[in-house]
Amino acid sequence: MQTKYLALPGPTMVNNEVLKEMTSEVFNHRGKDFYKVLQNLTEKTQQFLNTKNQVYYLTASGTGAMECAIVNSFSRGDKLLALINGAFGQRYADIAKTYGLEVIEFHGKWGQSFDYNKIKNTIDEIENLAGITVIQGETSTGVVNDLKKISEIKDEDTLLIVDGISSIGAEYIDIDGWGIDVIITGSQKVLALPPGLAIACLSDKALEAYNKSDLPKYYWDIGKYKKFAEQGQTPYTPAISLIKAAEKQLERMAEQGMGKEVQRHQIIAKMTREGIKALGLELFTEEGCRSNVVTPIKSPHGIKVAELRKLMLEKYNVEVAGGQGKLKETVFRIGHLGNVDPLFMISVLTALEMSLMELGYDVDLGTASKAAQEVLYNKK
Ligand SMILES: Cc1ncc(COP(=O)(O)O)c(C=O)c1O
Missing domain, CATH: 3.90.1150.10 (Aspartate Aminotransferase, domain 1)
Known part of the structure; x- marks a missing residue:
């Protein structure tokens, strides 16, 4: 077979050893074996993300995780500043509008860095700003947005909701140091797994916001994920084969040095x-x-x-x-x-x-x- 070169910004090429994990026997996600796998995977994911925050595994593509981030962090009518300099920044704004948030769109030029002074002025003008959404790596334009700067210019009470779907693992990030409240990633990007698994990482502040949030949610209710994670499980049947492949891939990465x-x-x-x-x-x-x-x-x-x-x-x-x-x-x-x-x-x-x-x-x-x-x- 001729080698196929997948030079896409996702999905990316999967290592054969990792791919083989996808074909290993399916097992009970309510049993002891899964508990062990999830514990190990969680530890490795936290190393990969370099965070102490809790991580949750979602059976979804990246967009599902974006929706999960919104519905768990906010309430109807909350003000959200959506930073947009590409297609995915707009997607976060659109999801938030779907759920009845008051979305203030801040537009930057596609392919260019934001004007952070202007963002600061906008933040200062908005009373009771509940959150900011931003994409770390805008895959549509190849821009990396400066999360550190955004974390410095926002108020402490404002939640910082980041899409790190394509950037996590490829761009420097300090989730805990920069006070990132929610960050999400997807399996088909730097993690080099088949698509279908997303990871959401939430700070304590994000979990407090979840307790107050009144947006409708069922499958994405992160409280259920938190409760089940404490028992080494997920609330619903997880993508077991992808979870096994993720464990393998993160073990490989750990061996090479995260x-x-x-x-x-x-x-x-x-x-x-x-x-x-x-x-x-x-x-x-x-x-x-x-x-x-x-x-x-x-x-x-x-x-x-x-x-x-x-x-x-x-x-x-x-x-x-x-x-x-x-x-x-x-x-x-x-x-x-x-x-x-x-x-x-x-x-x-x-x-x-x-x-x-x-x-x-x-x-x-x-x-x-x-x-x-x-x-x-x-x-x-
Ligand atoms: C930055 C970013 N956000 C969101 C998405 C959407 O992810 P998905 O297509 O997995 O739903 C992508 C996919 O390319 C992306 O690169």
Whole structure:
């Protein structure tokens, strides 16, 4: 079988050993074995997230976890400031509106960092601000938002609700130090598992807010997850096979040293950017806030995103993502998260070079991969 290069910002490639766990025997989630697995997984997840806060496992994609974060933290009519500089920031706002929150949308430019002074002024103008939602890694635009700054400019009573779905493990974060009240992640991103498992991590302050929250919830009622977690269980049948795979993957990560994940992603991201720049292509994301997870690139004049992606996939078996929302026609994105390594990125860049050349773009073959390799030897 020809190797498939999944250069998407999720789902990401799953290691074979981890994949094998998915086929191991299914067992009782109310028994002793599951208790042990959940205890071990919880410990490893807390190490991965570098937090003392409790973590909960949800059978859902990332969006389910976003909804879970909202319904457990707020009450009808609460004021929520939604920081939006991409498609996922808007999604948090839309979910909150669905549940009757008073949502104040703060819009930044797509592909750029927020103006944090303006955010501060907005915060100061809102009386009784219950919470702020923000995406750490805006996968749609390749921007990393500065959670530390946001934590510094908000009041202590205002809950900080973060989407770390694609960024957790690839970007630096200090959940406890920055007072992040709710943060969520998904299995198909840096954790490099099949999709379907989400993790929510809640501070004590978030759990206090839960006790006061009057938003409707049943499946997402985090109080039930908390009660069952104390007995080493989940309230409803969990995705047992995914939980086993997650345990395996986190054990692998622990063996390699948990703190090393961010650095590994940083290097591969830099290789990608240098390769792209060497080809004379333009990065969509402004310098200073570029993500370790995904690199959005403006398609060169005369080359259609759809055509480029089709050629890369059909001829070279490399799958890159298109632009999201309003960027669909003009931007393509290379994902570089999860089980990625230097040779993976060199292969992806090489396929890109060849495809661009075949579509008529003036390319000196080997330029991108050379620039990427030089990153490894600190020449860039
Ligand atoms: C930052 C971010 N938030 C939310 C989501 C939505 O996750 P899902 O598609 O798993 O529901 C994604 C998925 O790409 C994402 O990257």
